[in-house]
Amino acid sequence: MNGRLVRAVVPDAPPLRIRVDGVEVSAYSGDSLLVAVLAAQHVLRRHEISSEMRAGFCLMGACQDCWVWLADGQRVRACTTIVAEGMHVVTAGVPGFPQT
Ligand code: FES
Numbered sequence: 001m002n003g004r005l006v007r008a009v010v011p012d013a014p015p016l017r018i019r020v021d022g023v024e025v026s027a028y029s030g031d032s033l034l035v036a037v038l039a040a041q042h043v044l045r046r047h048e049i050s051s052e053m054r055a056g057f058c059l060m061g062a063c064q065d066c067w068v069w070l071a072d073g074q075r076v077r078a079c080t081t082i083v084a085e086g087m088h089v090v091t092a093g094v095p096g097f098p099q100t
């Protein structure tokens with residue numbers, strides 16, 4: 001599947017396997033969650049208030065536009081969180097978090 005971001009150079013290293021909303025996608029060591037998700041799909045998440053689709057904005061930890069969850073309920077900023085083998089990213093929020 002092609003995403004919003006296209007890798008100019010694909011690393012020689014074997015890919016890591018992560019899941020995004022239950023779907024397995026490839027990532028590479030050193031990728032941020034934001035890069036890994038946007039290399040696989042066109043949007044990162046839906047905004048909590050307006051329901052707009054979001055893909056991050058600043059990409060450097062300043063704007064707070066890229067908060068997602070891990071399957072264990074931890075909330076993380078996708079642009080400043082480095083992927084790890086087996087991570088499961090949840091983009092739609094977890095039970096109890098405000099949804100529109
Ligand atoms: S994209 Fe701005 S804080 Fe992550």
